[in-house]
Amino acid sequence: MTSTTAPAPASALDDAERAELDAHITVLRKGAATWSGLTLSQRATLLRALRDSVSATIEDWADTAADSKGLPSGHPLRGEEWLSGPYSTLGALDAYADTLTKLAGGRSTLDGLTIGRAPGGRTRVDAFPLTRSDQILLAGFSGEVWLKPGTTPASARRKAGLAQLTPDAPGGVGLVLGAGNITSIPVLDVFYELLAHNRVVLLKVNPTQDALVPVYERALAPLIAPGFLRIVRGGAAVGSYLTGHPDLDHVHITGAAATFDAIVWGPSNGTGAQKAATTRRRRENRPLLKKPITAELGGVSPIIVVPGEWTEADITFHAEHVATMRLQNSGHNCIAGQVVIMSRDWAQADQFRAALRRAYASAPERPIWYPGSPKRMGAAAEDYPDALVLADRLLVEIDENADATALQSTEYFAPVLGVVELDGTGQAFLDAAVTYANDELVGTLGGNIIIDPATEKAMGAGFERAIAEFRYGSIAINTWTALGFIVPTMTWGAFPGNTIDDVGSGIGVVHNALLLDDVERSVVRGPFRPFPRSLPVLNGGGRFSILPKPPWFVSARTGTEVSAGLTRFRARGGGLGLVRTLLAALRA
Known part of the structure; x- marks a missing residue:
């Protein structure tokens, strides 16, 4: 990292x-x-x-x-x-x-x-949200x-x-x-x-x-x-x-x-x-x-995009979501999403890829500032000379004949995002994607899944079983694992089992403000659709959220104003300032 x-x-x-x-x-x-x-x-x-x-x-x-x-x-x-x-x-x-x-x-x-x-005889602690302000400001998010x-x-x-x-x-x-x-x-x-x-x-x-x-x-x-x-x-x-x-x-x-x-x-x-x-x-x-x-110690984090029937607004929103997972902090994050796993059988696959290219290219430009990252980015360009160069970032779209080894095994710690495709839809695709992430990608720190409410409901218990099989210390469903980092009552660390001889993404956990023992993983969940499409009459059975766009999205127009306002509110309180912050959030 x-x-x-x-x-x-x-x-x-x-x-x-x-x-x-x-x-x-x-x-x-x-x-x-x-x-x-x-x-x-x-x-x-x-x-x-x-x-x-x-x-x-x-x-x-x-x-x-x-x-x-x-x-x-x-x-x-x-x-x-x-x-x-x-x-x-x-x-x-x-x-x-x-x-x-x-x-x-x-x-x-x-x-x-x-x-x-x-699943699997595990005990689950509902550890977020625990305060009234979090229940309101981050409605639809849980951990x-x-x-x-x-x-x-x-x-x-x-x-x-x-x-x-x-x-x-x-x-x-x-x-x-x-x-x-x-x-x-x-x-x-x-x-x-x-x-x-x-x-x-x-x-x-x-x-x-x-x-x-x-x-x-x-x-x-x-x-x-x-x-x-x-x-x-x-x-x-x-x-x-x-x-x-x-x-x-x-x-x-x-x-x-x-x-x-x-x-x-x-x-x-x-x-x-x-x-x-x-x-x-x-x-x-x-x-x-x-x-x-x-x-x-970080790793190569997957973003599993489960196929479903998405609206054009869904596709645009989650393309920006994926771009954020890679480009926040210029990709200098241990859980920056690096490999998007899609279904080649998804009827909307081409539409999502096009939206992802647009979102990835249009995010605000910023320096690649972390030492060593320009060199790793150069190595990615050598490994994948056909990669799309979008502004100051690379998008590597792996076809059936390309070698994905470097993408799967190198934590680039830079704005390099890859896209791979697997066969299948529904439960078969999700199970195959989880197996691919577990077996082919280096590290076990954080993994992400994006799935629409109707598809998740259709899977029933199979969806939770797939999460149990997903061997990552932090798992995010319809949000980014960075939420698991920010929420103090979540735990943060690699999936258990690493040793000093084979350390993988690390040993032990941090954060864990409830001071829990015998931790295996944290799971954070978010709304598939933002406000106002999160309203019950529109969201197809999904979670309600008051945020039109989370302030951590790289595409959020008022992200700085909202982030500063939320921090000042947490530090000092103040109802008037919070109202101004929420109004700014509605303009994101």
Whole structure:
């Protein structure tokens, strides 16, 4: 997901640099003891203070992030930085504070929530929406957390709370190697270390986010002052020194599998001797890293388009939907949709492909800013010389004679979108598409399905069975898995089963503000049709929504205004501002 460069040797640091890092760790070791002495109520109070400090930075946070990504003032996509930065962070703080308050009162984090069953003996927790404002503003959107087969509702209730069930048990000091693409990721990872594991945190920001460090320091001051958090800059040499530091107890990384492997096993792109040593360590199962590690590493995300009888408006809307999944943040997302899976037997296939070309080409232009992405985009152009070049992006339409291997196995992390076709319609197509995604695409982080209400209803239990077979840690139905990222009570991480020897899309989960144990996946669902076509008389049995177009769509004309307004409302409340925001949403 981020740089694939192997860590530089720690010896690249001088004595003063190592001493400064050691001093931070010393402060954190003391802070860990202080954290273990806080009651649950005191921790909830701290989160509320943190909420105030984050709220005071939201304009600077969003503006700094947008500027650093080359989005000038007035650019129509600056709203992305509001939703994926301070909005996500504030939502997480509210949800974690609610969790701690429940636990402090002797209640389960699942009190008041609906717990049901999912296919395959799974327990399902209805985890979104939980607040009145979310029920109104995001009407038609919902989220469930599916627990591992065999986990009972009673067990789920008993284990919910994780480390906060024993808050005085010390968790030590964790190292978070922050993501470089989305500005809330490092902050949300810090929260999860503190609350799911009782670990105070040394956060090393990715160099792409150096400009955000002063904002982070102000926003997170209530954690920094008592020694619960330290933030450092630096490149590979700093990361190498810290991952090997004996006084750090755990590592969490958001990045690329190649970087993970270099940390755990050693460099695979160094000298001949270094490569040989890495190979030998793998063969003998002797990891270079001597402490536990968790990771979120991205992958190649599918978008399954289930054939049905769609209106022209449906086709236009979901073509823009698919374009958004790829082009948000210029494709620099770990769950950017990369492979559209369609039916060659769909009577409307040609119409949808034409609409997708239009939507993909007409989205606002923006820089390809993430390091290494232009090179990967160039590799895609070499692999697929017949790809359509639309503005500053590639659309690869795979025919029966083309080799889809590169598209299936390379996370381009750039505006490269592929389209493949399979036989069948209805349940047969969906089952074939799920099998294709599971078996042919690299990674298990996020998968998307678009299906009209009538077709879903016709499948009956077969649709839920197909979801159960879809091996992804986050699944989105008629929405994008990014919603599962933003909603704090969803879990975020790869489908379970990866190991340090074969890490795939990562190990463990984050976010998870209900602090659930035995998590398998999260499933988010949205309305197939937007307002006003979501009205019951028009939507064919689908979900009602008040949004004509979600503000995260790259085609939303008022996306920045709505995203900023929603963030300000979450930070400060205010009915008049919310009304203005909703009116802007109606003009999207």
